[in-house]
Amino acid sequence: MGDLDPAFIQDLENRPTVRVLEDEEVPVIDLSTSSPGDSKELVSKIKDACRKWGFFQVINHGVPSDLGKRMVKTAKEFFDQPIEEKKKVKRDEGNSMGYHDAEHTKNVRDWKDVFDFSLEDPRLIPASDDPNDPKLRTISNRWPQSPSEFREVCQEYSREVEKLGYKLLELVSLSLGLPANRLNGYFNDQTSLCRINHYPPCPNPHLALGVGRHKDFSALTVLAQDDVGGLEIRRKSDGEWIPVNPIADAFIINVWSNDTYESVEHRVVVNTEMERFSIPVLLLPSHHVIIKPLEELLNEQNPARYQGYNWGKFYASRYRGDYKKRDVENIQIHLFKK
Numbered sequence: 001m002g003d004l005d006p007a008f009i010q011d012l013e014n015r016p017t018v019r020v021l022e023d024e025e026v027p028v029i030d031l032s033t034s035s036p037g038d039s040k041e042l043v044s045k046i047k048d049a050c051r052k053w054g055f056f057q058v059i060n061h062g063v064p065s066d067l068g069k070r071m072v073k074t075a076k077e078f079f080d081q082p083i084e085e086k087k088k089v090k091r092d093e094g095n096s097m098g099y100h101d102a103e104h105t106k107n108v109r110d111w112k113d114v115f116d117f118s119l120e121d122p123r124l125i126p127a128s129d130d131p132n133d134p135k136l137r138t139i140s141n142r143w144p145q146s147p148s149e150f151r152e153v154c155q156e157y158s159r160e161v162e163k164l165g166y167k168l169l170e171l172v173s174l175s176l177g178l179p180a181n182r183l184n185g186y187f188n189d190q191t192s193l194c195r196i197n198h199y200p201p202c203p204n205p206h207l208a209l210g211v212g213r214h215k216d217f218s219a220l221t222v223l224a225q226d227d228v229g230g231l232e233i234r235r236k237s238d239g240e241w242i243p244v245n246p247i248a249d250a251f252i253i254n255v256w257s258n259d260t261y262e263s264v265e266h267r268v269v270v271n272t273e274m275e276r277f278s279i280p281v282l283l284l285p286s287h288h289v290i291i292k293p294l295e296e297l298l299n300e301q302n303p304a305r306y307q308g309y310n311w312g313k314f315y316a317s318r319y320r321g322d323y324k325k326r327d328v329e330n331i332q333i334h335l336f337k338k
C-alpha cells in the first residue's frame with residue numbers, strides 16, 4: 001500500500017494513542033461443559049460478559065485448531081499475490097463478495113484489504129436500499145483460481161465457525177431468559193458472511209487505523225485473530241480503548257440486543273513491522289426479517305429502544321457506505337433509536 005494517502009488519515013480525536021498497561025481484560029469463557037449444572041454457570045458468565053463488555057473470548061469451542069491454521073495459511077497465500085491477480089475476484093457495486101482494497105469506515109479509508117464470501121451461496125438481497133423498491137437480486141461468491149485449495153478451506157472453516165456461532169446464539173438467548181432456539185428462525189435464509197481482513201504493515205500507524213471505530217452490524221460476530229494484536233474495544237464504563245490480547249485458537253465474540261447487550265465500538269490499530277490477519281464470521285438474518293426488540297423482553301423498565309427496520313434494506317445501505325467515501329455517515333443502528 002506504500003506511503004500514506006490522505007484518504008487514510010483519521011481525524012485527530014480518532015487517532016490511536018500510546019497505551020498504558022491495563023489490569024482489566026475482556027473475559028475469557030471456557031465452552032467445555034461436562035454437566036447441565038456447568039451450563040447454567042456458563043450462561044451466567046455469558047450474561048455478565050455481554051452486560052459489562054459486549055465482548056468476550058471463548059476457548060475450548062470445538063473448532064479444530066488445525067483448521068484455523070490452514071485458513072490463515074491459504075489467506076496469506078491469496079493476499080501475497082500481485083494485485084492484478086487479486087483484482088480478478090474484485091468486489092463491485094453489483095456484488096459485494098470477493099476482494100476489495102479500498103474499504104472505508106465512517107468515510108476514512110481503512111489500512112487493509114479484505115476478501116468476503118457468503119455462507120449461503122448464492123443468496124438473495126434487496127436490489128437497492130430504497131424502502132419502496134421490492135426487487136431482489138442474487139449474489140454469488142467469487143473464488144480465485146489460486147491458491148487452489150482456497151475455496152475448499154474457506155468453506156470448511158466457515159461451516160465450523162458457523163456451528164460455533166449458532167451454539168453461542170443459543171447461549172445468548174438463554175442468557176436473555178429466552179428459550180435456547182428463540183433466535184434461530186431469523187437466520188433461516190441467512191445473509192451471514194465470512195470476511196478475511198489483511199492488514200499490511202503501515203508506515204504511519206499513528207495517523208491511520210486498520211479499521212476505524214465502528215460497531216458490527218451483525219447479531220453476533222465470531223472473530224479469529226492471529227498473534228499480532230491490534231484490536232481495541234471501547235470500554236463501556238469509561239470510554240477507554242482496551243486491547244483484546246491475542247489468545248492462541250480463541251475466538252472473540254461480539255453481540256447486541258436492544259441495549260441490554262449493547263454493541264460495543266471497536267477499532268484496529270496497525271504497526272510498522274508486521275502484517276496481521278483477522279477473520280470474522282458475521283451472523284446476519286434473512287433479508288426479509290424486520291429487526292426489532294423482542295416483545296417478550298419488553299416491559300416498563302425495558303421499553304423498546306429501537307424501531308423495527310427491514311434487515312435487507314439496512315444491509316443494502318450499509319454495504320454502499322463501505323464501498324466508497326461518501327459525504328454522509330453510512331447507516332447506523334443508532335438512527336433507529338426511539
Ligand SMILES: O=C(O)CCC(=O)C(=O)O
Binds near residue numbers: 195230
Ligand atoms: O481485525 C479485527 O480484529 C477486527 C475487525 C473488525 O472489527 C471487523 O472486521 O468488523
Ligand SMILES: [Fe+2]
Binds near residue numbers: 216266
Ligand atoms: Fe468489527
